[in-house]
Amino acid sequence: MKHNFFLPATIIQYDVVISGGGLAGVAAAVSAARQGARVALVESGGELGGDITKGFVPQLLDCQDKGGFVAEIFDHLNSGGHTRARRGARYDETGSKIPGTMIETEYLKSFLDKTLRDLQVEVYYHSLASFAELSEERITALLVTTEGGNLCFKAHTYVDATGNGQLAALAGCEYEFGHPTTGSPQPASMNMLVTGLPEDFPQTENNADKAKLKQVFEEAGIHVSANEIFLIRSAIDGCWVLSVNYQYDVPPDDPLALSQATRDGRIECTEVADAMRKLPGFEKLDILLISSHLGIREGRRIKGQYRLTFEDITQGHKFDDAISLVRFSIDVHAIDAADKRDHGQGKRAIPYHIPYRALLPLGCDNLLLAGRCISGDFYAHASYRVVGNVIPTGEAAGFAAAYCAREGTLPGNVDGKAVREYMESLGYQL
Numbered sequence: 207m208k209h210n211f212f213l214p215a216t217i218i219q220y221d222v223v224i225s226g227g228g229l230a231g232v233a234a235a236v237s238a239a240r241q242g243a244r245v246a247l248v249e250s251g252g253e254l255g256g257d258i259t260k261g262f263v264p265q266l267l268d269c270q271d272k273g274g275f276v277a278e279i280f281d282h283l284n285s286g287g288h289t290r291a292r293r294g295a296r297y298d299e300t301g302s303k304i305p306g307t308m309i310e311t312e313y314l315k316s317f318l319d320k321t322l323r324d325l326q327v328e329v330y331y332h333s334l335a336s337f338a339e340l341s342e343e344r345i346t347a348l349l350v351t352t353e354g355g356n357l358c359f360k361a362h363t364y365v366d367a368t369g370n371g372q373l374a375a376l377a378g379c380e381y382e383f384g385h386p387t388t389g390s391p392q393p394a395s396m397n398m399l400v401t402g403l404p405e406d407f408p409q410t411e412n413n414a415d416k417a418k419l420k421q422v423f424e425e426a427g428i429h430v431s432a433n434e435i436f437l438i439r440s441a442i443d444g445c446w447v448l449s450v451n452y453q454y455d456v457p458p459d460d461p462l463a464l465s466q467a468t469r470d471g472r473i474e475c476t477e478v479a480d481a482m483r484k485l486p487g488f489e490k491l492d493i494l495l496i497s498s499h500l501g502i503r504e505g506r507r508i509k510g511q512y513r514l515t516f517e518d519i520t521q522g523h524k525f526d527d528a529i530s531l532v533r534f535s536i537d538v539h540a541i542d543a544a545d546k547r548d549h550g551q552g553k554r555a556i557p558y559h560i561p562y563r564a565l566l567p568l569g570c571d572n573l574l575l576a577g578r579c580i581s582g583d584f585y586a587h588a589s590y591r592v593v594g595n596v597i598p599t600g601e602a603a604g605f606a607a608a609y610c611a612r613e614g615t616l617p618g619n620v621d622g623k624a625v626r627e628y629m630e631s632l633g634y635q636l
């Protein structure tokens with residue numbers, strides 16, 4: 207059967223269609239498929255894991271005491287020896303997972319592929335969710351541009367796990383981004399993997415180390431755009447993650463600005479690596495890979511039924527419809543080249559809940575949000591955006607989406623307390 211948007215497209219029916227194959231999207235797919243839903247996952251690239259795998263951000267944060275798919279990933283990677291603890295051992299004396307674990311991303315990608323294959327989730331790589339057909343604040347069809355032509359996906363419920371809130375924007379939902387006064391989002395970054403450093407070379411463990419390394423660079427006349435330099439041993443011997451690049455003020459809804467930031471980030475990586483070879487210890491530095499994917503810290507924050515705020519996170523607010531307990535504090539990177547890093551106005555987050563309602567976008571009734579595009583303000587986003595919280599948002603969204611398809615209802619009618627119970631049944635301590 208053919209469907210006419212402005213382009214002809216073959217129609218395929220699913221219970222749940224998920225846009226975006228980052229960790230939130232994969233978690234949503236796993237959860238929906240385990241609830242018996244027929245699931246499609248649409249990913250514009252050729253691999254799963256999003257920022258973590260494509261963007262060379264191989265460090266999982268805020269994963270302690272998280273059950274569900276967070277624990278499954280850790281168990282799998284730990285059992286194969288594919289992790290490297292950043293601070294101390296992998297487990298503390300109570301058996302809890304410690305935050306800050308470097309992982310081998312190729313093994314993560316393969317685990318995600320295998321998990322979805324086993325669950326018969328239909329993954330469409332190199333496929334872009336590009337147009338949403340709407341009727342009365344519902345998505346009636348999603349146009350997906352694929353290598354084999356246009357496909358029209360029809361589902362009962364859709365999940366936006368695109369990181370940047372791309373599907374919600376296509377569906378006309380309102381969004382915000384950027385600092386409350388300047389409007390500038392957190393910087394984007396192009397990371398690289400390098401080799402050729404002495405094995406005992408000191409890595410940057412904290413902000414003071416990062417600033418010290420930047421000072422060494424400045425004194426040698428090497429100017430980098432990032433206000434601090436991140437150099438960490440990856441989980442693979444001899445391979446380091448090096449981050450020297452910040453792309454400031456890149457609006458997540460400006461395709462040309464995003465492309466130019468990608469271009470400029472890549473150019474800076476090679477220029478800085480060349481200059482670094484004159485520094486002691488870096489003489490044999492080689493670039494192994496520069497990411498093909500610009501790491502976006504802050505994309506669209508879609509306006510939802512509940513918007514997490516600075517107050518919620520600094521006062522440790524808890525909710526009956528909790529789906530994740532966030533422990534990670536406010537991590538705001540410099541938002542312009544002159545900055546002066548704003549550390550959340552000197553405040554720290556007190557462990558707080560993400561409520562199910564933050565996954566419900568205003569203005570589209572059969573769509574759920576998962577991952578870093580959920581509803582929150584600048585400071586809340588700067589806290590909950592790390593992997594240990596992104597994954598449970600996906601699991602909660604996948605559970606609710608499958609429930610809706612099964613019961614013929616909408617995400618806004620799902621009892622948030624039932625979603626919380628589901629998360630607790632997966633081992634999340636809320």
Ligand SMILES: Cc1cc2nc3c(=O)[nH]c(=O)nc-3n(C[C@H](O)[C@H](O)[C@H](O)COP(=O)(O)OP(=O)(O)OC[C@H]3O[C@@H](n4cnc5c(N)ncnc54)[C@H](O)[C@@H]3O)c2cc1C
Pocket residue numbers: 225226227228229230231248249250251255256257258261263265266267268333334335336367368369370372373394395500501502503576577578579591592593594596
């Ligand atoms: C530089 C940097 C450093 C970071 N450091 C850490 C860290 O050390 N530890 C940590 O835990 N977190 C870190 N984070 C945050 C964390 O990596 C992200 O917030 C998290 O991975 C986001 O996951 P996600 O699934 O929501 O989105 P993403 O990982 O962005 O995944 C979204 C996916 O959707 C796909 N997509 C987008 N649009 C479409 C479309 N229209 N159709 C189809 N597919 C689409 C993309 O290709 C992508 O694969 C960092 C982020 C950055 C950028």
